[in-house]
Amino acid sequence: MTPQPAVAMYVHVPFCRGKCRYCAFVSEPVTPARAETVVAALIHEACQRAQPDTVETLYIGGGCPTVLPETDLLRFVTVLAESHPHVTEFTVEAHPAQVSGPLLRRLREAGVNRLSIGAQSFVPGELQRLGRAHTTADVAHSVYAACRAGFGNLSLDLIAAVPGSTLGDFEHSLRCAIDLAPRHVSVYALSYEAGTELTRQRDAGLIEPVDEETDRAMTFAAIEILAAAGFEQYEISNFARPGFECRHNLTYWANRPWLGIGPSAASWDGVRRTTNVADVEEYLRRIAADQEPWNEVVSPDPIEIACETAVLNLRRRGGIDLAEYQRATGFDAMELFAEAIAEHVQAGFLACRDGRVVLTTAAVPVADRILCDFAAL
Amino acid sequence: MTGPMGTEHIRNFSIVAHIDHGKSTLADRLLERTGAVSDRDKKDQMLDDMDLERERGITIKSSAVTMTYHRHGRDYMLNLIDTPGHVDFHYEVSRSLAACEGALLVVDAAQGIEAQTVANAYLAVDTHNEIIPVVNKIDLPAAAPDRVAEEIEHVFGIEREACIFLSAKTGQGVEALLDAVVDRLPPPADRLDEPTAALIFDSWADPYRGVVCMVRAFAGELVVGRKIRLMSSGRTYTVTELGRLAPMPTPIERLGCGEVGYVIANIRRLADVTVGETITDDARPAARPLPGYKRPVQMVFSDFYPGQNTDYPRLRAAFEKLTLNDASFSFSPHNSAALGFGFRCGFLGLLHMEIIQERLERESDVEVVQTAPTVSYEVLTSDGQVTRIDSPSALPDRSRLAEIREPIVRLEVLTTTETIGGVMKLAEQRRCRLLRTDTLGPTRVLLEYKAPLAEIVYDFYDQLKGISHGYATMDYDFVAFEPGDLVKIDILVNKEPVDALSMIVHRSVAEVRGRQMLMRLRDAIPRHQFEVPLQAAIGGKIIARETIKAFRKDVTAKLYGGDVTRKMKVLKRQREGKKRMKAIGRVQIPQEAFMSVLNRGDKS
Ligand SMILES: Nc1nc2c(ncn2[C@@H]2O[C@H](COP(=O)(O)OP(=O)(O)O)[C@@H](O)[C@H]2O)c(=O)[nH]1
Numbered sequence: 001m002t003p004q005p006a007v008a009m010y011v012h013v014p015f016c017r018g019k020c021r022y023c024a025f026v027s028e029p030v031t032p033a034r035a036e037t038v039v040a041a042l043i044h045e046a047c048q049r050a051q052p053d054t055v056e057t058l059y060i061g062g063g064c065p066t067v068l069p070e071t072d073l074l075r076f077v078t079v080l081a082e083s084h085p086h087v088t089e090f091t092v093e094a095h096p097a098q099v100s101g102p103l104l105r106r107l108r109e110a111g112v113n114r115l116s117i118g119a120q121s122f123v124p125g126e127l128q129r130l131g132r133a134h135t136t137a138d139v140a141h142s143v144y145a146a147c148r149a150g151f152g153n154l155s156l157d158l159i160a161a162v163p164g165s166t167l168g169d170f171e172h173s174l175r176c177a178i179d180l181a182p183r184h185v186s187v188y189a190l191s192y193e194a195g196t197e198l199t200r201q202r203d204a205g206l207i208e209p210v211d212e213e214t215d216r217a218m219t220f221a222a223i224e225i226l227a228a229a230g231f232e233q234y235e236i237s238n239f240a241r242p243g244f245e246c247r248h249n250l251t252y253w254a255n256r257p258w259l260g261i262g263p264s265a266a267s268w269d270g271v272r273r274t275t276n277v278a279d280v281e282e283y284l285r286r287i288a289a290d291q292e293p294w295n296e297v298v299s300p301d302p303i304e305i306a307c308e309t310a311v312l313n314l315r316r317r318g319g320i321d322l323a324e325y326q327r328a329t330g331f332d333a334m335e336l337f338a339e340a341i342a343e344h345v346q347a348g349f350l351a352c353r354d355g356r357v358v359l360t361t362a363a364v365p366v367a368d369r370i371l372c373d374f375a376a377l
Numbered sequence: 378m379t380g381p382m383g384t385e386h387i388r389n390f391s392i393v394a395h396i397d398h399g400k401s402t403l404a405d406r407l408l409e410r411t412g413a414v415s416d417r418d419k420k421d422q423m424l425d426d427m428d429l430e431r432e433r434g435i436t437i438k439s440s441a442v443t444m445t446y447h448r449h450g451r452d453y454m455l456n457l458i459d460t461p462g463h464v465d466f467h468y469e470v471s472r473s474l475a476a477c478e479g480a481l482l483v484v485d486a487a488q489g490i491e492a493q494t495v496a497n498a499y500l501a502v503d504t505h506n507e508i509i510p511v512v513n514k515i516d517l518p519a520a521a522p523d524r525v526a527e528e529i530e531h532v533f534g535i536e537r538e539a540c541i542f543l544s545a546k547t548g549q550g551v552e553a554l555l556d557a558v559v560d561r562l563p564p565p566a567d568r569l570d571e572p573t574a575a576l577i578f579d580s581w582a583d584p585y586r587g588v589v590c591m592v593r594a595f596a597g598e599l600v601v602g603r604k605i606r607l608m609s610s611g612r613t614y615t616v617t618e619l620g621r622l623a624p625m626p627t628p629i630e631r632l633g634c635g636e637v638g639y640v641i642a643n644i645r646r647l648a649d650v651t652v653g654e655t656i657t658d659d660a661r662p663a664a665r666p667l668p669g670y671k672r673p674v675q676m677v678f679s680d681f682y683p684g685q686n687t688d689y690p691r692l693r694a695a696f697e698k699l700t701l702n703d704a705s706f707s708f709s710p711h712n713s714a715a716l717g718f719g720f721r722c723g724f725l726g727l728l729h730m731e732i733i734q735e736r737l738e739r740e741s742d743v744e745v746v747q748t749a750p751t752v753s754y755e756v757l758t759s760d761g762q763v764t765r766i767d768s769p770s771a772l773p774d775r776s777r778l779a780e781i782r783e784p785i786v787r788l789e790v791l792t793t794t795e796t797i798g799g800v801m802k803l804a805e806q807r808r809c810r811l812l813r814t815d816t817l818g819p820t821r822v823l824l825e826y827k828a829p830l831a832e833i834v835y836d837f838y839d840q841l842k843g844i845s846h847g848y849a850t851m852d853y854d855f856v857a858f859e860p861g862d863l864v865k866i867d868i869l870v871n872k873e874p875v876d877a878l879s880m881i882v883h884r885s886v887a888e889v890r891g892r893q894m895l896m897r898l899r900d901a902i903p904r905h906q907f908e909v910p911l912q913a914a915i916g917g918k919i920i921a922r923e924t925i926k927a928f929r930k931d932v933t934a935k936l937y938g939g940d941v942t943r944k945m946k947v948l949k950r951q952r953e954g955k956k957r958m959k960a961i962g963r964v965q966i967p968q969e970a971f972m973s974v975l976n977r978g979d980k981s
Contacts, residue, residue, distance in 0.1 A: 010938065188935055189930070189932070189934045190934075191933075191935075212929045216930050236934075236936075237935060252938040264939070266938055266939040266940075266942075268938060275942075298942050308945055311945065312941070347906060364932065365928075366928050366930065366932060367932040368933055368948065369906075369928065369951070371948055372949070372951040373952060375951075375952050376949045376952055
């Protein structure tokens with residue numbers, strides 16, 4: 001098997017202003033000198049590994065890219081855009097309190113055409129409990145500023161099941177988000193990651209996770225309320241108006257090759273999954289020494305790839321497209337997973353239609369219990 | 378010492394005692410005093426030694442020793458027949474007692490009478506043994522020999538003057554005991570002229586010599602080279618070796634009437650001999666077998682499943698090894714939809730079960746998961762047939778069922794006067810009927826109950842210990858099967874009955890037991906995509922219900938490129954977990970969940 005060229009590039013910016021209480025991502029506070037060094041290293045790695053002919057989507061996330069000094073961010077965006085002529089979707093994650101009209105305009109001019117704004121919630125108490133350093137008004141302002149700057153493709157992130165949240169609170173956030181007329185909404189149920197402040201608080205009994213019934217109700221509320229507003233759930237946590245699905249993320253769920261740049265970023269070329277070192281210092285050292293930035297390499301065998309592809313595909317509400325799957329993996333999914341498919345179809349969690357195997361809506365809150373049967377043969 | 382001397386010089390006896398009252402120490406002292414064991418080769422607690430010894434190519438098990446004691450100017454042959462080591466096993470005790478004319482009832486001078494003392498004394502009386510009460514440990518500062526003698530008189534009606542006071546530790550009083558054995562225990566009846574009848578009271582397999590039987594000759598004699606017949610099976614064998622254990626094996630040419638010794642006769646398999654069986658002379662057989670003793674029946678059952686370090690074949694091998702020297706333990710493959718492959722094991726009683734568990738671990742190093750013990754029942758069907766069943770699922774259809782009879786035992790509980798209220802309450806909850814109470818001095822009470830065995834096999838002893846702050850002791854002995862208002866509770870998981878969970882209980886506690894079981898199930902069964910109803914039913918009528926709520930949410934919020942490898946690992950592990958589940962209809966239940974519900978360690 002030979003490596004395939006990447007169709008997407010992701011860049012991890014390892015900086016945040018403060019650490020949100022739920023976040024387990026690699027990030028550190030930023031200083032101007034540090035920002036310059038890191039951006040230089042990111043540009044270096046990106047250029048080294050660039051596949052200008054094939055990359056169609058760019059995505060700068062983190063961390064929080066907008067925490068970078070404006071000049072560094074713009075320089076970086078410009079370099080990336082210029083070196084990837086075929087890019088049709090270029091997303092930058094934006095913090096609601098860190099974007100000004102002029103910055104947004106310059107980003108737009110530099111080639112960014114999609115913004116993902118970390119709104120998280122429209123209930124002030126929830127933002128506080130999450131440790132988010134912005135207000136609900138900041139979110140509205142950043143959305144208006146983005147529109148004025150010419151961004152027609154905006155995404156808002158929301159977090160469901162924040163401790164102390166009620167179904168009413170969550171529905172309120174959904175409606176507020178819809179009122180801002182984004183093209184795309186991501187809804188992530190809060191997960192308590194190891195090592196985060198929120199997990200510590202939960203374990204210490206300081207906060208109480210949302211009860212199960214509410215949690216489940218929120219999942220269905222998101223699907224229903226967003227659907228009523230014209231947003232289709234196209235992946236377990238992602239909703240979009242038709243045509244505004246995140247193409248970059250679809251690459252992951254199709255298990256197509258992509259490049260990941262920056263500390264802790266992962267890449268997949270159809271043969272190997274590599275993961276860059278997470279430690280920023282070590283990352284910088286390796287880039288400076290012109291060494292490979294990854295310290296983890298996994299080469300899944302064809303069956304493992306087939307399993308990964310099935311699991312990732314099933315995250316999409318469009319599920320496994322049997323023809324596409326056969327082309328990509330060489331296997332007939334119906335045959336490979338005959339037992340699991342039969343079992344879950346019978347239980348009402350999978351449906352087979354139009355040459356696809358898809359999760360039913362009932363399966364969404366318990367998707368992992370179904371997906372796990374595709375994780376190995 | 379054999380031959381034409383008659384039986385006048387023979388005394389056959391055993392020692393019975395509550396655990397730790399000094400039976401083994403006393404036996405050693407007797408061996409020592411009679412010179413059977415010299416100080417040089419004396420081994421601590423000779424009779425207690427379960428390890429099989431090897432001497433002249435035969436394995437010996439010290440189930441009886443022959444001693445010589447000089448008194449009144451002549452030698453007496455004293456045969457001490459051992460009752461098993463560390464715990465009193467009624468069936469083994471009665472097996473030994475059946476071969477004796479007398480029993481030494483040893484009571485600790487500081488502890489006084491305990492529950493086992495009482496149970497053992499009853500057994501001795503039942504088997505027509507003359508009892509010599511022995512008050513041991515009089516050297517202890519806390520010893521109260523007079524009080525104990527008074528207890529003995531009070532409980533057993535044996536005059537206190539009959540007690541021998543001694544210290545097995547210092548040896549003080551041991552001579553007096555030996556004298557009493559000679560003077561007060563009757564010799565065996567002299568029936569040398571009658572056709573041979575010898576009782577097998579113990580047997581074991583020797584890897585080189587085949588089966589070795591310990592026998593007591595009640596009539597006639599056994600002679601090397603003669604053909605013998607096992608009366609119940611009718612099989613015949615030729616005696617190749619006879620001997621006494623003194624305590625080293627000492628071959629003899631003939632084993633006379635009243636004597637005790639071993640017989641080797643080319644018997645290949647342990648299963649070919651049953652303890653309690655009569656050996657007779659093939660040429661001149663006895664008219665009928667010896668009454669023997671109450672043949673023990675398996676009364677307690679429990680399922681064993683392979684545990685952590687063990688697989689099915691290994692567990693089977695371990696059980697097979699155990700049956701080599703314990704014919705009263707049985708096991709048979711048992712496949713439960715809920716629990717997988719295991720074995721249903723039958724025991725004579727609770728202590729027997731504990732010994733087997735212990736031996737399994739000690740001798741074969743296997744780990745097992747064991748279900749709570751149940752008892753066997755007698756079932757009368759409408760056609761008048763009586764059958765024995767050892768599992769609720771074996772109950773015949775209700776339409777054919779006329780009567781269920783449960784095993785009833787005589788239960789002795791000895792406790793302190795302060796805790797008597799709690800003990801009586803527990804007994805009452807367990808359907809025990811008080812037969813008698815006996816006050817032993819100012820602080821102790823003996824309670825005697827008629828009790829359903831089913832109520833005491835599970836958890837009774839632990840509760841008793843708790844209530845009495847560790848003081849109470851108990852013992853029991855099977856009396857009879859008696860009809861009771863017993864019902865079978867079916868447990869339904871998602872409307873489907875689960876065999877392994879059904880139980881036979883008294884109607885008065887059916888609802889409580891059913892509910893307890895459902896509650897434990899509710900906590901143990903993981904959730905499903907759908908609500909799972911749990912029901913307890915008697916013959917189709919629901920008596921209790923519970924519900925297991927549907928799954929909690931189980932979905933990863935974010936899965937993008939960077940998380941694939943880690944997420945796949947997590948999903949694979951989740952899949953493995955799911956595979957260990959056993960399916961009951963559409964309901965998947967991890968084996969561990971069933972175990973936690975059925976495990977005897979899990980107290981309700
Ligand atoms: N002080 C004292 N201790 C004794 C006497 N007889 C036995 N023991 C001790 O009591 C404990 C139990 O004795 P053992 O013979 O093993 O009891 P068994 O369980 O009835 O066989 C041991 O620690 C013995 O050493 C005695 O006469 N005096």
